[in-house]
Amino acid sequence: MSVSHTVGTVGPGAQRTGRPPGEAPLRRHPVHLRILGKNPLGWLFSAPYLVFVLVIFAYPLGFAIYMSFFDYFFAAPGAQVDRPFVGLANYAQVFTDPKVIQSFGNVLVFLVINVPLTVVLSLLLATALNSVVHARTFLRVSYYVPYVTASVAVVGVWLFLFSGHGLVNRILGPLAPDPSWLVNSHLSMPTIALFVTWKQLGFYILLYLAALQNVPGELYESAATDGAGKVRSFFSVTVPGVRPATVLVLLLSTVIGANLFTEPYLLTGGGGPNGASSSPVLVMYQQGIEQGHPGYAAAIGIVLVVFVLIIAFLQNRFAGGND
Structure with missing residues (x-):
């Protein structure tokens, strides 16, 4: 005894989506909506604080980490000063x-x-x-x-x-x-x-x-x-x-x-x-x-x-x- 399976007809121009017939196709949101969300205005209101955090906290912290690996020296703008890389020597000195x-x-x-x-x-x-x-x-x-x-x-x-x-x-x-x-x-x-x-x-x-x-x-x-x-x-x-x-x-x-x-x-x-x-x-x-x-x-x-x-x-x- 054979069992017949009903398969939806796929025409020459149809796409094989792998979904049951009659189901609505998945909609891909535009790139800007996936990044900014449905209400991009929120980014505009939070931008001043985000800039504040980046400028006042994130950048100084990253620059401090960078400085800690060098024999750093402050100099006048444009002056060429040798700042040799010392690796973990500064940290070793901290603990001693x-x-x-x-x-x-x-x-x-x-x-x-x-x-x-x-x-x-x-x-x-x-x-x-x-x-x-x-x-x-x-x-x-x-x-x-x-x-x-x-x-x-x-x-x-x-x-x-x-x-x-x-x-x-x-x-x-x-x-x-x-x-x-x-x-x-x-x-x-x-x-x-x-x-x-x-x-x-x-x-x-x-x-x-x-x-x-x-x-x-x-x-x-x-x-x-x-x-x-x-x-x-x-x-x-x-x-x-x-x-x-x-x-x-x-x-x-x-x-x-x-x-x-x-x-x-x-x-x-x-x-x-x-x-x-x-x-x-x-x-x-x-x-x-x-x-x-x-x-x-x-x-x-x-x-x-x-x-x-x-x-x-x-x-x-x-x-x-x-x-």
Whole structure:
């Protein structure tokens, strides 16, 4: 017994598409639509930011990577200067230079103090400010003022407070450290960490205040119905509710802290005493600008970028930023 199969007739000019008869042929979009999408106007609006990222971030980073493989030297435009290729020699020097290693250790101490303090204090203060009824605007502005105040002006106040004969030492009396805070090899970096935490706290408080507006009030009512007090509601409702903001605060405080420069440069006269408050960015400035070794400074910068990326990845991983 034979089984006959019905096959569509294909004429001389017909195309064999491999699709069942009657199915609409696949339409290939024009090239410009496949590249720009159905709404090319979006590229026009995003073009300024794209140019900004390329010019301000991508190009300098690529040029820094290029410089790090050469014994680079800045020269006048058009001048012919020998810039020999040195391969990984600059990176080898980074990992053997005691000053660079010390600066990375210093910034690690800074981050260990600054980042937890920033997260805890900004969340606590934001929660308190969120529940304030009277003088709310005044209190919020008060915490934000140090952040927008010029660092040079604020540094003058801290030098007055923490100098050898400053107000803090006068209050402490015999308990005051000797040598004083900013000239003490053990206390200079913690003092800078406290200064940066205080100065930038207002910015992170605003981030948490914005996040607290998205925590449903019904959750607090349910927690109160179940007998939870303010402390239990804080840890069971507030902390989980602002977790995305916490991840953001962790990342921002880490990136900003790792790029520490202004505070040690102004407070301790350039990383003193004996490099105890130096930072990688400060060492980059000293090597690249003051001592004329921009290739080596670029290598320090690339290592710093990798260092920050590793810490940021670990923070994002363990803080639950992927959920």
